[in-house]
Amino acid sequence: MGSLRFCFSLWNNNNNQPPSPHSSRSFSPFVVAVGFTVGAATALTALTCSNPSPLKSSDTNNSSIPTLPLWGSITMAQSSLPPTQSKNGISFPSSILSDSLNLLGIGFRRKSILGLKSIDIYAFGVYADNNDTKNYLAEKYGTLSASQLKGNKEFTEDLLENDISITVRLQIVYGKLSIRSVRNAFEESVGTRLKKFGESDNKELLQRFTSLFKDDIKIPSGSVIHLSREKGHVLRTTIDGEEMGSIQSKVLCKSILDLYIGEEPFDKKAKEDIELNLASHLQN
Incomplete structure (x- = not known):
């Protein structure tokens, strides 16, 4: 699946829905409206089995970061389902890693076939340690409302910079995803973020990270990848509970998290x- 990159960066998000109202719930649910046809599946299979030059898609967000192949927009909607479950049945635990990390938000990534049809590739959930967020952020932001925190660049930067334990949980939906696609996508997306944060000589660091995704690893539908920033800015990577390796690097941790909670996230x-949810937690 050399030409189809599993992009952890910059699928175009065109969701312009207003933010969810602040309520007493700990999490506002999302769902993805999925259009999937046999023709789309056939097109994707053809792409996966060949190795042509990557197709390019336009960046509807006018991002300064290069666009990546074939990834389309994500449509999110509210539902009455439990906060950890999507309409298509994908569930996230409310807490992980010995209940020390609590769910803050979930999103979906979708793959656009020639700009016509879309399929789900993976769902993701972002978890953070409540004690860490209060210790590092409450004094500065505890009195601010959700509307005041929305789009607050200083808040985003503090969330990325501080030694807060955060895990991004990826749950694979598409069953024909290859580890090579994951590795290639990380090489491009994380490499771009490393440059964004001023790490110009990043080839060795990037190679150390992408080499964790070895060719013999299988990631069928239902596989779970954890990308965890642990204390001391250590990035720990696991696949289905098996540790792939750890790398101590503040800029690498920041680059990974920026894909999900940075100024230009996958899913706005x-x-x-x-x-x-952070605003609600910091005020309690």
Whole structure:
């Protein structure tokens, strides 16, 4: 699956829905409206089995970061389902890693086939340690409302910079995803973020990270990847509970998290929900 990159960066998000109202719930649910046809599946299979030059898609967000192949927009919507479950049945635990990390928001990534049909590739959930967020953020932001935190660049920067334990949980939906696609996508997306944060000589660091995704690893539908920033800015990577390795690097941790909670996240709606829930937590 050399030409189809599993992009952890910059699928175009065109969701312009207003943020969820602040409520007493700990999490505002999202769902993805999925259009999936046999023709789309056939097209994707053809792409996966060949190795042509990557197709490019336009960046509807006018991002300064290069666009990546074939990734389309994500449509998120509210539902009456439990806060950890999507309409298509994908569930996230409310807490992970010995209940020390609590769910802040979930989102979906979708793959667009020639700009016509879309399929789900993976769902993700962002978890953070409540004690860490209060210790590092409450004094500065505890009196601010969710609307004040929304789009607050200083808040985003503090969330990325501080030694807060955060895990991004990826749950694979598409069953024909290859580890090579994951590795190639990380090489491009994380490499771009490393440059964004001023790490110009990043080839060795990037190679150390992408080499964790070895060719013999299988990631069928239902597989779970954890990307965890642990104390001391250590990035720990696990796949289905098996540790792939750890790398101590503040800029690498920041680059990974920036994909999900940075200024130009994969899913803007998911980030809004994260801000909403953090605001609620910091005020308690």
